[in-house]
Amino acid sequence: MAAVILEARGLAYAYPGGVAALSGLDLAVKRGQRLAILGPTGAGKTTLLLHLNGTLKPSAGSVLLDGDACAYSRSAVRAWRRRVGLVLQEPDDQLFAATVFEDVSFGPLNLGLAPAEARARVERTLADLHIAALAERPPHLLSFGQKKRVALAGAVAMEPDVLLLDEPTAGLDHHGARHLLAVLDRLAAAGTTLVFTTHDVDLAYGWADEVALFDGGRVGSQGKPETVLADARSLARAHLRMPLVLALGLAARAAGVLGADDSLPHSHDDALALFERGVSKLNRVV
Amino acid sequence: MTALDRIAHAGRWRRLPLAEKALLALGLLALALILPPWPGAVLVLAAAALAALAGARVPPGAWLGAFAAPAAFIATGALALVVTWGEDGLALVAEPLVAVRPALRALAATAALLLLALTTPAPVLVKALRLPPELADLALALYRFLFGLLDTLRAMQAAQQARLGGAGSIRSAGLLAAALLPRALERARRLEIGLAARLHTGTLDTLAAEPAPSPRRLAAIAILLAAVAGGAAWLQ
Numbered sequence A: 001m002a003a004v005i006l007e008a009r010g011l012a013y014a015y016p017g018g019v020a021a022l023s024g025l026d027l028a029v030k031r032g033q034r035l036a037i038l039g040p041t042g043a044g045k046t047t048l049l050l051h052l053n054g055t056l057k058p059s060a061g062s063v064l065l066d067g068d069a070c071a072y073s074r075s076a077v078r079a080w081r082r083r084v085g086l087v088l089q090e091p092d093d094q095l096f097a098a099t100v101f102e103d104v105s106f107g108p109l110n111l112g113l114a115p116a117e118a119r120a121r122v123e124r125t126l127a128d129l130h131i132a133a134l135a136e137r138p139p140h141l142l143s144f145g146q147k148k149r150v151a152l153a154g155a156v157a158m159e160p161d162v163l164l165l166d167e168p169t170a171g172l173d174h175h176g177a178r179h180l181l182a183v184l185d186r187l188a189a190a191g192t193t194l195v196f197t198t199h200d201v202d203l204a205y206g207w208a209d210e211v212a213l214f215d216g217g218r219v220g221s222q223g224k225p226e227t228v229l230a231d232a233r234s235l236a237r238a239h240l241r242m243p244l245v246l247a248l249g250l251a252a253r254a255a256g257v258l259g260a261d262d263s264l265p266h267s268h269d270d271a272l273a274l275f276e277r278g279v280s281k282l283n284r285v286v
Numbered sequence B: 001m002t003a004l005d006r007i008a009h010a011g012r013w014r015r016l017p018l019a020e021k022a023l024l025a026l027g028l029l030a031l032a033l034i035l036p037p038w039p040g041a042v043l044v045l046a047a048a049a050l051a052a053l054a055g056a057r058v059p060p061g062a063w064l065g066a067f068a069a070p071a072a073f074i075a076t077g078a079l080a081l082v083v084t085w086g087e088d089g090l091a092l093v094a095e096p097l098v099a100v101r102p103a104l105r106a107l108a109a110t111a112a113l114l115l116l117a118l119t120t121p122a123p124v125l126v127k128a129l130r131l132p133p134e135l136a137d138l139a140l141a142l143y144r145f146l147f148g149l150l151d152t153l154r155a156m157q158a159a160q161q162a163r164l165g166g167a168g169s170i171r172s173a174g175l176l177a178a179a180l181l182p183r184a185l186e187r188a189r190r191l192e193i194g195l196a197a198r199l200h201t202g203t204l205d206t207l208a209a210e211p212a213p214s215p216r217r218l219a220a221i222a223i224l225l226a227a228v229a230g231g232a233a234w235l236q
Ligand SMILES: Nc1ncnc2c1ncn2[C@@H]1O[C@H](COP(=O)(O)OP(=O)(O)OP(=O)(O)O)[C@@H](O)[C@H]1O
Pocket: A015, A016, A017, A019, A020, A021, A039, A040, A041, A042, A043, A044, A045, A046, A047, A048
């Protein structure tokens, strides 16, 4: 059973100065799930993540972890953040130490681990993320993609139950994005719940278990990617287009190339195979 | 500052224990101050330069670049002492060596300190100073902040120039400065969020990966220092 681990109920928040970022937002994150949060620029995605890790306190509504609302005392927020990690969009906003190794050790030490244990954690995390070779390098002199990995390592080394990621693939090339997703896949396989924001509908469709679509400061729809992202009207309201792979699948279904019960294509390869099926069917007809 | 730190991070001595580098650099510094300027300071200067170039493999251009600014400063100071404006116009003073001696000493001392600066990143130095944790964290935060500030500055300068802004004019420099501060503050705010997410409590504790000093290298350093002192005595 997919129990809810993290939940937002009726969240409202306005930044000082009056910009209303969230207004009555509901969201439920199921344990072990990969949830994509999609929305146009300025929709409030980052603001939502900052609520989910206890950085921002909503003016109305509440955030719940395993059914318990956040109390916002110092110790409560600390306990919350032990279980809910956050990786910011800009790695520079997170990296501070003289070397990668030292930077990644920051979180584990703050968890109260003994130095030897923390060291083992750091080494394991760096190896898992294939950045062991960067251990002695200063973070501020790394490439953007390398910095992104180090920032992720800093959060992963704390082994949170839920990891919040703000635009994890933004600014990465194809290879970098693939590498990052492979790392996240391994985390998900190990049971970590992943919540990530993105503008990339193809990524959300092909990789997430569920998608939440922003609409006017709240989540307009949440559910399976092929359901939520097939709704042209809510997509248009979120300034997004339908993922190409999904559009192909739906077209194939409409044309009878794909049966109503056949599963829709999810990857480039699925879509290509489907396309070839359509072409050969067409050839037979001709 | 950026340049020094880049070199220190890239250098071959980056991972050597600070104690060894400090012994060598401060030892040379002491010799520069104690030994007679000729030949002592000259030997110290040579030893410090050799250690940086051949030992730590600092690129010669980088070493010269870092050495040039203080050296030029010392040289102009010495020049002012060596020449005098007399009845026949510009003339050498009667005892030009009086000015050359302290200049030599200062150059040697600079090279000795540069050896430390070019082989040890600033955060490592800050940590070693054993400041109270709050002060050390502040110093490190400032250091990080400075890099962020420089990055922001470079990016904004590039953006301004790309839009054909009058680069170099006082007005555009002013606009740049006015835009820089709010951005830097915004960045500091986000850094705070990022650190808090990793349970930042007020001290920036990390696991430094520093090896212990090796007796053999310490002995080699002692021998080098003794050789410089002995060489100076012998040449004299
Ligand atoms: N520190 C702040 N002060 C004031 N207003 C802010 C601040 N941060 C964000 N906002 C405003 O709140 C709204 C939501 O911003 P948020 O950063 O959450 O959007 P987002 O969905 O993450 O956008 P993007 O996709 O561009 O990252 C926007 O209108 C933004 O201008």
